[in-house]
Amino acid sequence: MDHRAGNPAGLRERTRRAVQAEIVSTAMRLFLEHGFEATTMEQIANEIGISRRSLFRYFGSKEDIVLGDHAEHGEALRTALEARPPGEPPWEALRAALKALYDSLPYSPEDFLKITSMLHASPSLRAHQWEKRQQWTDLLVPDIVRRLGATRDPMSELRARALAACALACLEAATDAWVRSGGTIDMEWAFDEAVAAARG
Amino acid sequence: MDHRAGNPAGLRERTRRAVQAEIVSTAMRLFLEHGFEATTMEQIANEIGISRRSLFRYFGSKEDIVLGDHAEHGEALRTALEARPPGEPPWEALRAALKALYDSLPYSPEDFLKITSMLHASPSLRAHQWEKRQQWTDLLVPDIVRRLGATRDPMSELRARALAACALACLEAATDAWVRSGGTIDMEWAFDEAVAAARG
DNA sequence: TACCAGTCTGGCACTGTGTGACAGATTTGG
DNA sequence: CCAAATCTGTCACACAGTGCCAGACTGGTA
Numbered sequence: 001m002d003h004r005a006g007n008p009a010g011l012r013e014r015t016r017r018a019v020q021a022e023i024v025s026t027a028m029r030l031f032l033e034h035g036f037e038a039t040t041m042e043q044i045a046n047e048i049g050i051s052r053r054s055l056f057r058y059f060g061s062k063e064d065i066v067l068g069d070h071a072e073h074g075e076a077l078r079t080a081l082e083a084r085p086p087g088e089p090p091w092e093a094l095r096a097a098l099k100a101l102y103d104s105l106p107y108s109p110e111d112f113l114k115i116t117s118m119l120h121a122s123p124s125l126r127a128h129q130w131e132k133r134q135q136w137t138d139l140l141v142p143d144i145v146r147r148l149g150a151t152r153d154p155m156s157e158l159r160a161r162a163l164a165a166c167a168l169a170c171l172e173a174a175t176d177a178w179v180r181s182g183g184t185i186d187m188e189w190a191f192d193e194a195v196a197a198a199r200g
Numbered sequence: 201m202d203h204r205a206g207n208p209a210g211l212r213e214r215t216r217r218a219v220q221a222e223i224v225s226t227a228m229r230l231f232l233e234h235g236f237e238a239t240t241m242e243q244i245a246n247e248i249g250i251s252r253r254s255l256f257r258y259f260g261s262k263e264d265i266v267l268g269d270h271a272e273h274g275e276a277l278r279t280a281l282e283a284r285p286p287g288e289p290p291w292e293a294l295r296a297a298l299k300a301l302y303d304s305l306p307y308s309p310e311d312f313l314k315i316t317s318m319l320h321a322s323p324s325l326r327a328h329q330w331e332k333r334q335q336w337t338d339l340l341v342p343d344i345v346r347r348l349g350a351t352r353d354p355m356s357e358l359r360a361r362a363l364a365a366c367a368l369a370c371l372e373a374a375t376d377a378w379v380r381s382g383g384t385i386d387m388e389w390a391f392d393e394a395v396a397a398a399r400g
Numbered sequence: 401t402a403c404c405a406g407t408c409t410g411g412c413a414c415t416g417t418g419t420g421a422c423a424g425a426t427t428t429g430g
Numbered sequence: 431c432c433a434a435a436t437c438t439g440t441c442a443c444a445c446a447g448t449g450c451c452a453g454a455c456t457g458g459t460a
Contacts, residue, residue, distance in 0.1 A: 012456070040445065051410045056447065091400060127327035158390060159397030162373035166398040169365035177358040190358060197359030198366040199399050200291060212427065240416065251439045256418065
């Protein structure tokens, strides 16, 4: 039985969420202030007032503090894609799903630019981000297979995977151009431009 | 003056090349035998008979022992692309250049499968490989810009970058399918299939 | 209230990668 | 043979990440 009133989850869960949130905000502040590589896990832990060991219990790696949301974003993207009409061609559905994800991000344009710039500046962050995005493809493949038509051949997965990977490559190219421009160009336009170039 | 007869480069350079080659072959043997992560730099150094510190002087990171060729491969790819007729459409030129690179690889199909499988199995190797391939795009962009037509607008780089990234994404998808099939399917066919799916 | 079981925490030790500094050996060019 | 440049091994160090353990805390029960 639950004796506490109006508590959706136990105290444990709530404190855990709170600590998690504090870690992210504190760490992000330090990262943006001194750079990702230059900030050590020990500094972050000291700043918050917990031990280094506990910090590693909340986030398995330094990169996860920054990219922790990426797994959820993948799920959101999958949901958005599956919400598109079944008959819609893959590229249009992917475009719409990516736009939905982009619009749902809670960052202000300035913060988003700072974070994205940091992501581009640190090799290890870029690498981990790509790793997470590879997992995005895995999530998207089933839906794309469906959209490509129900040919039973075993290579439909290859086709779907290539399509998803190209869409994310275009997203990356667009984001890259956006960052280079200092956030001045329109991201949506850049993405369409990238797709148009790729499709010839 | 060079007192030694028939030596294209000094003794230093030759021994350096020899040691480098021995490191690669010894390390690859250990990697394929016990796995990449399970093999430590100390083990490799001991096996060869040099100090750990010297090993790090030859290869700045463990991943570089495996992916050292990747930089040269990028150059080879650029050369192959630039050797294609100027009027040829980007996708066809890229396809031909990638095939030329693939054909020039010195590995037997069995070795190539083993190495590629290892590359897919280790997250840190995958990440570094992707990083190197990102540099490939930088090398290819100028030529693709030329092929896309000399529109002076500043966004031609975005288009070229997207194209290169999609081509490499298709290569990745094809390689992935090839590895999953245990090397049975035809890589060239898989690549074409991936491109066809992406271009709709 | 008291108690027990599950969980969280900090502290310690340890592995492995990667880097800087230094002294001694080796090569290079004259 | 000499002097400058380069390579080598050794030691020390920073940092990420992990296993282990004892103590503290929480949640539910009697």
